[in-house]
Amino acid sequence: MKSEEKADFPERFRALPYSAAAAAYARAMTSEAENLVQSATARAAVPFVPEVTLLTAAEPFGLWGRTERDAPPFWAFPWAGGQGLARYVLDHPAAVAGRRVLDVASGSGLVAIAAAKAGAAAVAAGDIDDNALAAIALNAAANGTPQVRPRRIDLAATGGARAQVVLAADVFYQRELAALALAFLKAARRAGATVLAADPGRAFLPAADLVPVTSYRIPVLAILEDAPVKTVTIYRLP
């Protein structure tokens, strides 16, 4: 393995052979993310899904500064869409029971945890944020659903072909992400998966591509949203 490939690792790992350096760096990154997640949050029941508790931050802005990321700490809150889709799978367990489930853009892992509680055979919780992957693992363990596996899954990639059910909550808030998500979900549908999405009326919801199934009025955090209650619609991809 070429030594320049270790150049991305912090100095303290570079003396090790490549595979040992990669493993040590991954462990250190994981524990840094876990420390951040645990130190910045407290466990709280999800308002619309009280069966699930999540490590939740009091407010996003101070935490965002600590993460040194461009993206906000989405993983530290239950989003409106996530609350809706988690409620839906818990109340309609047949949608996931006994099936291989992928929850994309999972954030805290809320929807994945709900799918596991509803009897899914296996649950992958995908995200691109290391802190989200750490939060998913911690939240899954605390909710007694260790079968939820955090996975680095980018909606820009194709994937999820092995999943029988693909879940996507609150992914249509940004133009580029909405387009990536729709393409990913359509590919999963073509591969035979059932696809369910939940959305509280975000700006880039591709309504023409989706069929509404049901909707909920959901209490949301005033610090995140412009209203105390949001209507979240559950959709399926035809």
Ligand SMILES: C[S@@+](CC[C@H](N)C(=O)[O-])C[C@H]1O[C@@H](n2cnc3c(N)ncnc32)[C@H](O)[C@@H]1O
């Ligand atoms: C608004 S949060 C929704 C989290 C969760 N589904 C919920 O409803 O509570 C959006 C999530 O999308 C993730 N995300 C953003 N871009 C992504 C991408 N290209 N691939 C996968 N996940 C992405 C973020 O890291 C974040 O966790």
